[in-house]
Amino acid sequence: MPRADPCERSVFLELLPWPERVQVARALRTETVGGLVLLGAAVVALVWANSPWSDSYEALRDFHFGIPALGLDLSVQHWSADGLLAVFFLVAAIELKRELVSGQLRTGATAALPVVAAVCGMAVPAAIYLATITAGGGSAEGWAVPMATDIAFALAVLAVLNTHLPSALRAFLLTLAVVDDLGAILVITLFFTSNLNPAALGGAVTGLVVFHLLQRFRVRGWWWYVPLGLVIWALTYIGGVHATVAGVAMGLILRCARDQGAGEDASPGERAEHLLRPVSAGVAVPLFALFAAGVSISAPVMGEVFTRPEPLGVVLGLVIGKTVGIFAGTYLAARFTRARLNPALAWADVLALAVLAGIGFTVALLIGELAFPDPADTELVKAAVLLGSLLAAALAALLVKRRNGIYRRLWEAENRDEDAGNPPDIDQHSTGGPETSAPGDG
DSSP states (O other): OOOOOTTOOOOTTSOOOHHHHHHHHHHHTSHHHHHHHHHHHHHHHHHHHTSTTHHHHHHHHTOEEEEGGGTEEEEHHHIIIIIIHHHHHHHHHHHHHHHHHHSTTSSHHHHHHHHHHHHHHHHHHHHHHHHHHHHHTOOGGGTTGGGOOOHHHHHHHHHHHOSSSOHHHHHHHHHHHHHHHHHHHHHHHHHSOOSOOHHHHHHHHHHHHHHHHHHHTTOOOHHHHHHHHHHHHHHHHHTTSOTHHHHHHHHHHSOOSOOGGGTOSSOHHHHHHHHHHHHIIIIIHHHHHHHHSOOOOOHHHHHHHHHSHHHHHHHHIIIIIHHHHHHHHHHHHHHHSSOOOOTTOOHHHHHHHHHHTTOOOHHHHHHHHHHOOSHHHHHHHHHHHHHHHHHHHHHHHHHHHHHHHHHHHHHHHHHOOTTOOSSOGGGGSOSOSGGGSOGGGO
């Protein structure tokens, strides 16, 4: 048996070789892998928090570290929510900026329906929550919890089940979810901000102005932006505004149009998104889920979810409110305005997408923590978010799978050529058969 070379080092807990790191980063840029990593972190949190080692989970989650002199002595959970999650919102803001510059939001006609759908998809869940707590005599503090759609999870479910769905469906969901997240950030800024520090906020605004000038004058180099970004983030947090707002602001400032005169092959926004998306999908969001989703799941807790008005309002808002709001908003906008649904989509596709948007994991958990600072209430609301998101994901999976099957059969019929002739068989027969029926006929 050959002896091991004593000069060889173990790669355990060391960085992967460069080619493998490239492959991992490439995988994390896909919605499927990113969503699965997020799901895995949530499952680990739930199992750990409900295991005999739950004390170690709570001890790690509540462990504090940082710089007390600067007011940055935070728990691990707060570092993940206020720090790491800023990376997620930075990437989301870059994506939104790109949509505004060259994507679905470039023109009012194409942006109208998903924007209306996003607004209605936020308003109706909030209204259902308020109606539920009014009937049950609960607290209105959590009205914003069921408003947000989780981009990573929703796109992951769509990516896993999609083989033949039209690309317009993903574009619609992406635009809706990005606008939805922007609305959630505005809600956090306006309704969950207190004890403002004007001097720190002034410093953060000054930093953003410098950030903008660096972009304006085409200054390149990470050594400018990374330290400046950290200062802006810290001043935003110290200023009393949720620190994720700093990520959104910097993402919207980043230039997403290529400078043809300078011969750019990628804009700063594109480069930043390319570099940060694996960090967001593989580190930031999973760690947030790991320390946010660890709630006690038991029969008494589940019983309280359906008997107390606040968690029940969250579940109903995610499962029913999102579906009704998005579908009704889209239909009414197409019916009574000049906005039109993409010809590649059917109304059954919009219904499946509306149900899918009820997955409100990441941002809903964040708003739940802000709205209910009491640990007992926080646990219940987190359980409601998890349950509502799970129900929405299960229902959406059935609908998306059915729509995918219909589009797959249409594709097979259009490409069938049993006699190896030209054109395909479907073009050799009269129209009107089941193969040529509209996608919405199902």
